[in-house]
Amino acid sequence: MTRWGMVIDLKKCVGCYACVVACKQEHFLPPNVFWNRVMVSEVGEFPTVRKLVYPVLCNQCKDAICLDVCPSNATFKREDGIVIIDADKCTGCQYCIIACPYQQRTFLDNAKIGYFSKQGLTEVEKLGKLLYPLQSGTTVKCNFCLERIDYGLSNGLRPGVDREATPACVNICMTKARHFGDFDDPDSNVSRLIRQRKAHRLHEEWATNPSVYYLD
């Protein structure tokens, strides 16, 4: 079996937001919709200032609560552990948004809205609507760039190793803070990192079994 997951090295992340931009570009996300967020802040006073950076995205939980609450089975988990939403089945009840303890789901009010409201959609935005047709009145969230993973696997590539098969946020990361791979493979880069470094997941006490680890 395969279980795709991500490891984020908090010591390497500089909070450049490249992953946020890459994600928005990859999925042609409309304004105010983020599948990838980075919280950046500074604590302390000179000369003991410390920068705190925390990237957050959908945890693709193994025991996802959003999966249980979805009344229409629009949210489902693939065999490789990625939790996705079938927009054609989503009724827009927003129960999953309330139930997600990590608050990583967004309700898409208007998928047709563009970045430059007065001049209509740009050519790139029009292309985006064709390539990545998001539906208004449905819930959206990070899907680990599953189209890249599927494309890569069907062409004999390895997600997490070959760029074409790896999520956009991992590819773009200039400090190599993000790593992607198979948690079920003990020899994968992510499994090795978890073993070697002190890794933690967000709120393990909620028993959701997230697929995103953080390295301190």
Place this chain on the structure above:
Amino acid sequence: MKLYNWMVQYTPQTIWIEKKGLLVWLSMVAGLLGGGVYLFALFFGLKFTMLIGWLIVLLLKGGLHLFHTEHPVRLWRMLLNIKSSWISRGLIFTFGFVLFGLVNILISTLLPEFDVIILIFRILSGICAFGVLLYSGFTLNFIRSIPFWNVAVLPFLFMLWGLILGTGLLPIIEYQLVPISQILNTNLWLFISMLLLLVLYICTESYRGESDRKSLMYLASGVNIYILSLAFLFTMVSLIMCALMLTGLISVQYINMLILFIFDLLSVLGLSYLIMKAGIYNSVLPPRICEIYRLQ
């Protein structure tokens, strides 16, 4: 520098209680009202009131759900996950109630000689009406991310509200046909049970965790404190009116019963609104990180 407050702070849910989300709260209360009055009408065998309860659930509750959902034609899909989703289970109860309730009303009106069939449909529609009363509480109770809702008493609190509304509305519709003292007695005991459950709920919440305490604090801040005061006032007025009418200090008249129902309704609306409003999420980031931010 960007700081997402919801990642480090306790943030109230707004999706089901603000803007279009208000429809969810109203549909929950409509379900309690319709289901509650139907159950009591079933007990006293009042067909017209059964019809009123059935219509409230079908038109008011169903209509509000339809207005809330972004894709009404996909509503049938919400019946597909009864294995784990309380919305699915609730809709099964609602659809069952609409179906069995209608058959019950039709058969008992048109074919009163079919006793056994009427009894079967009475039992089925009664079970579904009970499900309609209970499921709203379970829908909230299932959400682990909001600790204030994730408590066992919530479904029973919703059920009691439904029964209170049922006893309140019944004499308004069929004043001449129902035993008023029995209804008032039931209303009084339901109110006392509800208050005890509410006290138990608040006491438990006060020591369960930081997020629960924040929820209670949130109830006692801003505009919420006024709504809370009003809801408490309406509850106490209902309770006292009920007791005074039972003891004969206030005469039992239609207008008094109407006033009692209005206070019942306002009390339930206020209390349920506050419970929806006080649903507060835990912070997303680990507590040690959040602590650093909060100290700034």
